[in-house]
Structures are given as C-alpha cells and as structure tokens.
Amino acid sequence: MGDARRYHALPSPFPMKRGGALHGARVAYETWGRLNDARDNAVLILTGLSPSAHAASSADDPSPGWWEAMIGPGKPIDTDRWYVVCVNSLGSDKGSTGPASIDPATGQPYRLRFPALSLEDVANAAWSLAHEGLGIGRLACLIGCSMGGMSALAYLLQHPGSAGAHISVNTAPQAQPFAIAIRSLQREAIRLDPQWDHGNYDIPARPGGKYPEAGMSIARKLGVITYRSAMEWKGRFARIRLDSEHRDDEPFGYEFEVERYLQAHAQRFVRSFDPNCYLYLSRASDWFDVAGYGDGDVHAGLRRIQLERALVLGAGTDILFPLEQQEQIAQGLRAGGAEVDFIAMDSPQGHDAFLVDIAHYGPAIGAFMATLAGRNEPR
Structure with a gap:
C-alpha cells in the first residue's frame, strides 16, 4: 500500500x-x-x-x-x-x-x-x-x-x-461542564495507570513494554459511550447477555454484549494512539x-x-x-x-x-x- x-x-x-x-x-x-x-x-x-x-x-x-x-x-x-x-x-x-x-x-x-x-x-x-x-x-x-x-x-x-x-x-x-467532566475522567484514567509513569512509558510502544493500556482502555470506553446516544445503545444492544462461553470467569466479569463491544473497541484503539498526545489534545479541547x-x-x-x-x-x-x-x-x-x-x-x-x-x-x-x-x- x-x-x-x-x-x-x-x-x-x-x-x-x-x-x-x-x-x-x-x-x-x-x-x-x-x-x-x-x-x-x-x-x-x-x-x-x-x-x-x-x-x-x-x-x-x-x-x-x-x-x-x-x-x-x-x-x-x-x-x-x-x-x-x-x-x-x-x-x-x-x-x-x-x-x-x-x-x-x-x-x-x-x-x-x-x-x-x-x-x-x-x-x-x-x-x-x-x-x-x-x-x-x-x-x-x-x-x-x-x-x-x-x-x-x-x-x-x-x-x-x-x-x-x-x-x-x-x-x-x-x-460545557459535561464534556469537561468526561474528558477529565478520561485523562485521570490514563494518569492513574501506574504504567503511565508521569508520561515515561515506552515510546514507541513495544510488546511487553511499559504502556498504560488499562488507562487508555477506560478512557476510550468513556469516549465511545458519549460519542453515541442512549437511544442507539438501547437499539443495538438492549439487555442482550453474553453466551456462557463468552463470559469471564472472573468475579464481576463481563455479562452483557455491550460490555464486550466496548472492550473490543478499546482494544483496537489503545495502542494506535499515543497516551500523552491524547492528554494534550483533550485538555486543549477543554481550554478552548x-x-x-x-x-x-x-x-x-x-x-x-x-x-x-x-x-x-x-x-x-x-x-x-x-x-x-x-x-x-x-x-x-x-x-x-x-x-x-x-x-x-x-x-x-x-x-x-x-x-x-x-x-x-x-x-x-x-x-x-x-x-x-x-x-x-x-x-
């Protein structure tokens, strides 16, 4: 290509x-x-x-x-x-x-x-x-x-x-306050991930290296939730539960189809966008x-x-x-x-x-x- x-x-x-x-x-x-x-x-x-x-x-x-x-x-x-x-x-x-x-x-x-x-x-x-x-x-x-x-x-x-x-x-x-609040939580999720380490994770990201994957995943899920409407979430997923073979064995693991969708969406994103860049652009949006x-x-x-x-x-x-x-x-x-x-x-x-x-x-x-x-x- x-x-x-x-x-x-x-x-x-x-x-x-x-x-x-x-x-x-x-x-x-x-x-x-x-x-x-x-x-x-x-x-x-x-x-x-x-x-x-x-x-x-x-x-x-x-x-x-x-x-x-x-x-x-x-x-x-x-x-x-x-x-x-x-x-x-x-x-x-x-x-x-x-x-x-x-x-x-x-x-x-x-x-x-x-x-x-x-x-x-x-x-x-x-x-x-x-x-x-x-x-x-x-x-x-x-x-x-x-x-x-x-x-x-x-x-x-x-x-x-x-x-x-x-x-x-x-x-x-x-x-507006709602948008600022959401972006603040996204930034906090990244900053509180120990792997973020005050911005000192591996650049570029490498397999097994230090990278705030959990923080980026939560940040992306929060974003995706706000990018769509409650009407669409209900229409697409309702309360559909995962089949037993697709459920986590962990306590409080995923039970609903919407949870699996958010996880898959986050996994595609977390290593495709730099966390510090995300923080800087997110804050710039709040400031404007x-x-x-x-x-x-x-x-x-x-x-x-x-x-x-x-x-x-x-x-x-x-x-x-x-x-x-x-x-x-x-x-x-x-x-x-x-x-x-x-x-x-x-x-x-x-x-x-x-x-x-x-x-x-x-x-x-x-x-x-x-x-x-x-x-x-x-x-």
Whole structure:
C-alpha cells in the first residue's frame, strides 16, 4: 500500500499560545483533487481528536479514510471540483509534531516537556500549511468536525478573511461542564495507570513494554459511550447477555454484549494512539472558549468571524456537543454577517452521526458545496 501523507514544515520557531515554542515542527496532511490556476477552489478539513489526515482513499493510498463516503469524485465533497486538504492536528501522533515526537534539543521524545497545547496552536499550524505551504490566500471553504470544529473557529478568529465559507459539524464554541467532566475522567484514567509513569512509558510502544493500556482502555470506553446516544445503545444492544462461553470467569466479569463491544473497541484503539498526545489534545479541547474573543461573551466572539456563507450541522442526540451549541454558532455567525444554514439532524447515532449517518449528512454538505460551486466555479 502506498502512502499519500505529505508534510509541511512549520516556521521555526513556532510560537505557542500558552508559552514556549517548537523548533523544527511539522504537520502531516493529504490532498485530493487539483488546485486550480486561481487557487480559489481549496477546501481545508480539520479533524476530531484522534483521526489522521487520511480522510479518504486515493491512488497513493487506496485504504478507506475516516470520511470515505463524503470525499471523492461525485461525492458530497466532490474532488472533481474541489481541491481538498485534510491536516493532522498539531499535537497528534499521526505524522504531526506532538508529545511523542523527538525533541531536537534533547534527541528524546518530548513527553511532558512538550509545550502546553491549545486549539489556537492547532489552527495556526493548519493556517501555515494552507497559506505558507500551499500558497492558498483564501479558502473556498473551511470544514471542522468535532474538536476540529473548535479548531476551525480558532482559525477564523485568528486569521480574518482566510475563508469564504465554513461548514461546522457537531462541534461547540466552548466545552460545557459535561464534556469537561468526561474528558477529565478520561485523562485521570490514563494518569492513574501506574504504567503511565508521569508520561515515561515506552515510546514507541513495544510488546511487553511499559504502556498504560488499562488507562487508555477506560478512557476510550468513556469516549465511545458519549460519542453515541442512549437511544442507539438501547437499539443495538438492549439487555442482550453474553453466551456462557463468552463470559469471564472472573468475579464481576463481563455479562452483557455491550460490555464486550466496548472492550473490543478499546482494544483496537489503545495502542494506535499515543497516551500523552491524547492528554494534550483533550485538555486543549477543554481550554478552548470563543468567549475569550468577545470580552467573555460567546455570541460577541462568534460575531467577530467574517464569512460569506456557513452551514452549521448538529445532531439532536449529541450529548457531548449539544444541539443548542450548534444553534449558538449559527446565530453568532449570522450576527457577524454570514448567510447561515442551520440543520438539526434527526440522527439516533449521537455525536458520531457525522461519521456514520452519511444518508443525512452527505446530502446537506453536498447541497451546500454545490451552492458554493455556483458562486465560485473552479477553472
């Protein structure tokens, strides 16, 4: 299998919002389609906490991407028309510089010596890629999903006029107490695992080595529970019990099918994402607050964003980023002068609906992108 991943070297030093700077840092990204001569058909996608830049398959990497059904020729984000770029977040471990990367000053992984990370830093790294790396003066559209939606708001606030349109997907202008509480428990599960050892586990992970597998497993299970809705959990699993041969002999072992599902999901994740990167990005999500751009008022902060068009999508069953927060984004962008479409999706899948309910999200995003194309026909 090929590798479509490319890299953009960030300016060195790269200053961080909360102090410190990175030297020799980079972000990983992938592209689909072709940038036209006018350089006005670029679409930049910012991701949630854990995805890589591999949002869709390509000739260089034919493996399915995390938004495979959404991106490609003739798909809602049509790569015959748009030049699509997906960037891996600064602070991640999917090719971009983060806590698991080598610190050039020491020759060892940064670990907890990595500077405090904010979503403003994630946004500025993505802006550097688009503006300085790819020479795109103004994006046709900036798309942000989940945590990436918050990063997108930071991008628009810090770089006025950098995008003509924006698609906000299942996100929020600030973390609410429930989301903060869940992420706090996830971080605590990792930190309390003795194998975490203040960030000094084996990097890279190796069989039999020191690694906070139990903490990462609990953190992932907590996340998965909140990514879906109670309605979907009931519909998929009800109170189905495991067959006797699939039950643990241990006291208080797994008895229900939903427990086995969570365990299997966690096992696929625990060693595929670096624990320190998880901690840094999780905390950055809690810290982000649009109100900081509006003298303590979220609406005033959102009103500062200057766009021509915006599409704001949310799911009524999303408990992590409740629908009223998407409404708040739509109202704020509208107050700033944008023409805004707000759609509340009737999706039972909760926060992760944008990844799985393509039957609803696809047409909404496709129709919005088609209206942009009518105003901005690539050459």
